[in-house]
Amino acid sequence: MNNVPVNEIQRFSFDNTNVRGERVLLSSAYQEIIKRQQYPLSIEKLLGEFVAAIALLRDIVKIDGILSIQAKGNGFLSALMTECDENQNLRGIAQWDQAQPVPETISLKEILAGGHLVITISPRNGQRYQGIVEIVGDSLAECLEQYFYQSEQLPSRVWLASDGSQCGGLFLQRLPAEQAKEGDEDAWSRFTQLAATVKEEELLGLETEELLHRLYHEEEVRLYDIKPMQFGCSCSRQRTLDAILSLGTEEVRQLLIEQGSIQADCQFCAEKYEFKEEELLGKLGDQAQTH
Ligand SMILES: [Zn+2]
Structure with missing residues (x-):
């Protein structure tokens, strides 16, 4: 071959x-x-x-x-x-x-x-x-x-x-x-x-x-x-965000206090996703309203 x-x-x-x-x-x-x-x-x-x-x-x-x-x-x-x-x-x-x-x-x-x-x-x-x-x-x-x-x-x-x-x-x-x-x-x-x-x-x-x-x-x-x-990796910014939000409001707030923002790297493809405090707090607010 x-x-x-x-x-x-x-x-x-x-x-x-x-x-x-x-x-x-x-x-x-x-x-x-x-x-x-x-x-x-x-x-x-x-x-x-x-x-x-x-x-x-x-x-x-x-x-x-x-x-x-x-x-x-x-x-x-x-x-x-x-x-x-x-x-x-x-x-x-x-x-x-x-x-x-x-x-x-x-x-x-x-x-x-x-x-x-x-x-x-x-x-x-x-x-x-x-x-x-x-x-x-x-x-x-x-x-x-x-x-x-x-x-x-x-x-x-x-x-x-x-x-x-x-x-x-x-x-x-x-x-x-x-x-x-x-x-x-x-x-x-x-x-x-x-x-x-x-x-x-x-x-x-x-x-x-x-x-x-x-x-x-x-x-x-x-x-x-x-x-x-x-x-090909099926990771995306949205899926990563969903995974972070699934940790729960308290956990996410605690991570933000410790780190200022949350960074998650995909282990399959090494893509880096970073979420800033204002974005996450906004999403947590949305979640609190819909649940
Ligand atoms: Zn990936």
Whole structure:
């Protein structure tokens, strides 16, 4: 592959079967996320797997809105969050215990000891809902497979990879049987067995068409439109203001007495928001009147 940054997701399906798939590959969009902090390599890689995972998930769930995966635990990592909206804007962040050295290779179970994943779907219109996934196997891919099975009752397989400069993923799902043509009942096991031979360097180094050709050159693969993905933060002055005001009148007044103004930096994109006393006092006045 040439050195042009690839940030894209693409759907595919196999003709005359009930199996569909997705492939995501991210380079600069992922690098934009990890450059915000001095992450240890193992956390950079794990964050990359989460970013690839949210990209896949976002494209599979058919609603307008934001999807997020949050991981919470008691291991080296205290929290990790990644998010993607319907325009393929990605962001993510991890918090870890900087007092202890993080080993170079470590399983998800160890890194998030006793933790779990929270997958949140926040539609533009309507109620948001959350699914909790226990951390079972050794990998995020296994957790996601479990999530898909829990939420959609559809067998799904996921492969994720990340090396600190690129991240990528491959997803296969078996749709309900009525969509399949007769005579190809072993398609699912054949496709998943072939996908299981994928190597990390192929997931990260090959463009989708090339990757699928390598895995499935004897099959009829149908590729859909490529969707570009990018780093993008959903923070705004208004959302930051709302968050500050949600602290409550007393807290905000106290901060103003101590600091004169309130400054809040977005942890995802480093954007700085500053609110002066008169603006905040005005808003607190509005709040007091409407509540
Ligand atoms: Zn931001």
